[in-house]
Amino acid sequence: MRALTDGFAELTLETRDLAALERFYVEGFGLDVLAREDDRIWLSVGEHARLGLWAPGEKEYGDRGGRHVHFAFSARPGGLDALAQRLESAGAGPRGPERHDGGDRSLYVEDPEGNVVEVWDFFGRGKPVEDLEAD
Numbered sequence: 049m050r051a052l053t054d055g056f057a058e059l060t061l062e063t064r065d066l067a068a069l070e071r072f073y074v075e076g077f078g079l080d081v082l083a084r085e086d087d088r089i090w091l092s093v094g095e096h097a098r099l100g101l102w103a104p105g106e107k108e109y110g111d112r113g114g115r116h117v118h119f120a121f122s123a124r125p126g127g128l129d130a131l132a133q134r135l136e137s138a139g140a141g142p143r144g145p146e147r148h149d150g151g152d153r154s155l156y157v158e159d160p161e162g163n164v165v166e167v168w169d170f171f172g173r174g175k176p177v178e179d180l181e182a183d
Contacts, residue, residue, distance in 0.1 A: 061161065145169075
């Protein structure tokens with residue numbers, strides 16, 4: 049069956065300190081600010097996705113904050129090591145890059161709210177997903 053979606057368009061995190069979380073993602077990951085509103089900030093993540101940083105409180109569609117396990121950004125080809133250095137320089141203390149079975153790698157870092165952020169080079173390796181197990 050062919051998937052009817054082609055990736056994430058938006059991920060939203062709740063924070064008690066909008067400025068601190070914005071600074072973490074802008075300085076650590078190099079994300080650009082798309083918009084600032086009273087209770088939220090939107091950051092650009094690639095060409096077709098955005099990261100929302102929202103203050104606690106009820107939103108327009110019944111959205112509520114909650115705890116999640118982690119989320120992952122996709123790394124640009126060859127960018128994982130440079131990102132690890134950038135995060136280290138920003139004082140974020142990333143773990144990795146760690147190699148997984150099949151040769152793909154990830155690094156992990158916690159943001160100021162305790163969200164575990166993974167950056168994964170799985171899709172940026174220049175091979176179709178079906179071919180990754182053949183390594």
